[in-house]
Amino acid sequence: MDCIFCKITSGQIPTNFVAVSEHAVAFNDISPRQPVHVLVVPKQHFNDVADLNNSSPEILADLMALAMKVAGDTSEGSFRLTFNTGKEAGQSVFHAHAHVTSVQPR
Numbered sequence: 001m002d003c004i005f006c007k008i009t010s011g012q013i014p015t016n017f018v019a020v021s022e023h024a025v026a027f028n029d030i031s032p033r034q035p036v037h038v039l040v041v042p043k044q045h046f047n048d049v050a051d052l053n054n055s056s057p058e059i060l061a062d063l064m065a066l067a068m069k070v071a072g073d074t075s076e077g078s079f080r081l082t083f084n085t086g087k088e089a090g091q092s093v094f095h096a097h098a099h100v101t102s103v104q105p106r
């Protein structure tokens, strides 16, 4: 499958991971919209967070724990955790991912 986030999570496209867990990786967004803008992405392909929730609550829980760690490590405690789901909601990469954004870098 021609999926940019599968290529990143598998290492096919070399990427600096800011954090890693059993089932997910975190890396900086290529086009940051906030001073902190990290993507948290499951290693396995799911089309969006609804697909991830239906298919594997265990992987979703692991991803959420990693997102919370990233938020704590990169921000002063005020942050947003966003899953754009569907084209009309702004999803542009159809491999599930959370955005951790903050205007208060640590």
Ligand code: 5GP
Residues within 6 Å of the ligand: 004, 027, 028, 029, 030, 031, 032, 039, 083, 084, 090, 091, 092, 093, 094
């Ligand atoms: P979405 O619009 O699907 O919620 O978010 C996709 C995000 O992925 C966007 O914020 C976009 O900047 C980011 N992105 C797209 N391609 C790449 C890439 O190759 N590397 C990185 N680090 N981020 C990417």
Ligand code: ZN
Residues within 6 Å of the ligand: 003, 004, 005, 006, 007, 044, 045, 046, 094, 095
């Ligand atoms: Zn993928």
